[in-house]
Amino acid sequence: MSAIELKTVRKSFGVVDVINGVDLAIESGEFCVFVGPSGCGKSTLLRMIAGLEDVTGGDVFIDGKRVNAVEPGDRELAMVFQSYALYPHMTVERNMGFGLSMNGMAKAEVDKRVTEAAAALQLQPLLKRKPSQLSGGQRQRVAIGRAIVRHPKAFLFDEPLSNLDAELRVQMRVEITKLHRQLGATMIYVTHDQVEAMTMADRIVVLRGGFIEQQGRPIDLYRDPDNAFVAGFIGSPKMNFFKGTLRPDGKVGLAESAFAPALSSRPGDNREVTIGLRPEHFEIGGEASVALTMEIDLIENLGGNSIWHGRLSSGEKLLVERRGYHDQGLGSSVQVSFRPDDALIFDHDGKRLR
Amino acid sequence: MRPRTLTAYGFLTPYLLIFLAFWVWPIISSFWMSFLNTRRLPWTFAPQANWGRLLVDPAFANALKNTLIILVVQVPVMIALATVLAVLLHSPLLKARGLFRFAFFAPVVVGEVAYAAVFRLMFNYEFGIINKLLALIGIAPISWTSNPTAAMALIIIAVTWRWAGYNAILILAGLQSIPQDLYEAATLDKVSKTRQFLFITIPLLRPIILFCIVLSIIGTMQLFTEPFLITNRGGPGGATETLGMLLYRQGFLSFNFGYASAIAYTIAAIAMALSLLNMWAGKERR
The missing domain is CATH 2.40.50.140 (Nucleic acid-binding proteins)
Structure with a gap:
């Protein structure tokens, strides 16, 4: 059974069609990257899976269950935002544990999960700091930590590395890939950067104008593209x-x-x-x-x-x-x-x- | 000094002269005056005539008490109301948002005399709409301007009506600066809307709410228009006389400028002390 499945999913904002019937099945444990130029609908698609955007047509399934009408909080997904979306008035520790303690989890269990995630992300020395006292890369790791402590069914990443400088981006790319291997979790990752897509993905989904142009293993898209758009989009320098x-x-x-x-x-x-x-x-x-x-x-x-x-x-x-x-x-x-x-x-x- | 700097000061000189003459000098001069006995000519140095009198003057004690009662009741009520209003004005469900924002801000723009006249009409014992509405739900008419407690309530209602929208607009600006994705992150974390408000919105609004409270404390300490125009110069019988009113009476009716200056400095000192206390209490613990 696929972890996440989309069946002819559509999204319109007023008269503007953003997603035009997308069919996609993401396997459990897969690292799936949505890539495409800006405005292709990749972030919207991710937000529809998260439940932050309503679905205009079609169905979204998580673990075989239709979730179109399920509240975002009940979908058991965790999301890492481009802006990190850390709570500025809370310490790193509190940021990571906030969602858990708000849902009535015992303090000991919250602390245990936060400690584990902090260890995995080398955040222990920063636990008492506020986001404003962290560098971009550290904030990014806290945002990932906040997702990890949830033990979600899947991780959703919305252009998480766009605000980092080139060197950090390469470093975080490697860290997220390692993390995926370590956790074995299902991850959906949105980016406009085809290098991120090529280096991180088990499977790339290339989107344009709300349609899937092609999906497959990175090397297959590179060697055997279905059309000139995919051929031109994947690969640097360009074809x-x-x-x-x-x-x-x-x-x-x-x-x-x-x-x-x-x-x-x-x-x-x-x-x-x-x-x-x-x-x-x-x-x-x-x-x-x-x-x-x-x-x-x-x-x-x-x-x-x-x-x-x-x-x-x-x-x-x-x-x-x-x-x-x-x-x-x-x-x-x-x-x-x-x-x-x-x-x-x-x-x-x-x-x-x- | 470098010629460029000198030139700049050259251009600033007219302003600085006026600033010194009409701003700095009156402040210094009134401070000096507060130590003078100004009840008869010639004015003589007699600190106990004003500062000493403050401690024993029942009119001052009454005005201070009234001002503080208004402050303690009105400021929290108004800020709470302004916060609720701001949240409502921020809601995406609200239609004609611009119109509502203008409507709540409008009281600030309305002339003080016009606003006072309307309030006097609305709260008129015989013809006022408020008493008529109270009658509809079976409450006996209230004598808003001759009952001391009712008169205080009237002042508090009027001040709140006038400034709640203004504070709501300030708080709204604060609300709009909170990034939407914080709420999205909390929503995905299954944090309810109420808890999002309590644990995200309120803490992040803290600096702006603090600012509104300080502004309101300063404003209320100087309160003058409402008791002067709505409750007949601090009536009934001084029940709504504020420090601002007392200052006016002493300075411009009795021409006792020394005592008025002492009162003015007391108002400023209390406002400053309360504001500092509030800022200290509201400071984030590190």
Whole structure:
């Protein structure tokens, strides 16, 4: 049985449809990440699961029980907010134990749970402090601690790392992933950052305009996207997209070259398509079979690897990612090449052709 | 001093002169005056004539007692009422919110004389709507301006009516600054609405409520308009005479400026002491 299940769930605010019929089953113990650009409905979907937003249509199930009309407090879920939502007038200890003691739990049990959570999150030295005396990362950990002490059926995270600086974000990413392994709990995590999605998720759900574009394991979404949106959204640096023509002989014309991608069917006549190629699939020089000429605009050297910004003879922009440090002359031309099997072909409406 | 700073003071000079002449000097001068016997010319240095009199003057004791009674009853009632009003005005269920907010704030904008006249009419023994309404539920008419207790009640009702909305708007601003997600977090933690109010809203409103209480203490200590205009100059027979009224009588009817100054300083000192006490009591324990 799935821990959380959504059946054709819809949400409208007045005449605006935010969620347009979402079907989703999240397994017990799964780390599921909702990802998408802002306005895609990912936070709304999470809040509907939490009960903070009403469901306009469809059904939400938790542990097989329909919860559309169940109060948020009775759903036994815990949520970590982007703003942390810590009670500013309470100490860390009180923040974590507040919900429990308000529901009549014995003080000894509250203390035990708070102590356990504080130990798991290295919060013991901070228990007597107020939120204003904590750093962003510490506040975040308190917010997570407040969720842990509840022993909820599932944890909901609403962009929890957005307010942290880059270094802390990486650190908390690792901590939350470890925590998931440690607790074995069901977690739903909302983010707009595809790096968080890729590194943390058991399963990614990509949302756009209130629809699920694709869901699956991170590596499957990366290697085998269903459409150009998912292909472009997942992966950093972004996938390159070029205009091309798929010919009846099964070959695709791209700039000065033509190649035969791995497609099971051929069109009757010439068809305008989009070719997707990841930056790391290019090699400098002509070792791979399909060669193109790139004029170099800029090279971003990150130390360990470098990102080449350039243009094809057709004027289309191109990103190439290489290992190591490179110092090629700007404005010069180089030959780049890729393997035909690495190219993904998308139809005019963005659907993947397989 | 740097030329830039000098220039700034140059521009400030006209203001500073007026500030010194009409603000700082009267404060110093009235303090000095409170030590002078001003009942007859020439004024002579005689501290016991004013400060000594304060201790034994039954009129002062009466005015102090009246002022403190009004303070002790009116301020808590009004702040509690203002908090409830603020919560109601904050409710998402309320329609025409702007209209209600204006309506509750309006008494502050209304001229004092007009407001006093309306209250006198409403609480008129024979024709007032209040006595008519009381009659409807079988209560005998109350002589609001000639019964000492009723007159005090009238003052308290009037002051509360005038300032509750003002304080509600201040508290509303405080309510609006409490992030919504605190309530969402508490809702998910299964904390009831009542407990959210008691354990989240009230503690977070504490600084603003404290501010309202201090403002109200200062205002009530200086109370003058209501006893002067509504209960016939502190009547009946001084039953609603406040320190503000006594000061007025001494200064502007008896022209005893020395004693009036002493009363003024006493009002300021009591207001300051009560406010400090209140701020100390309301301070968060660390």
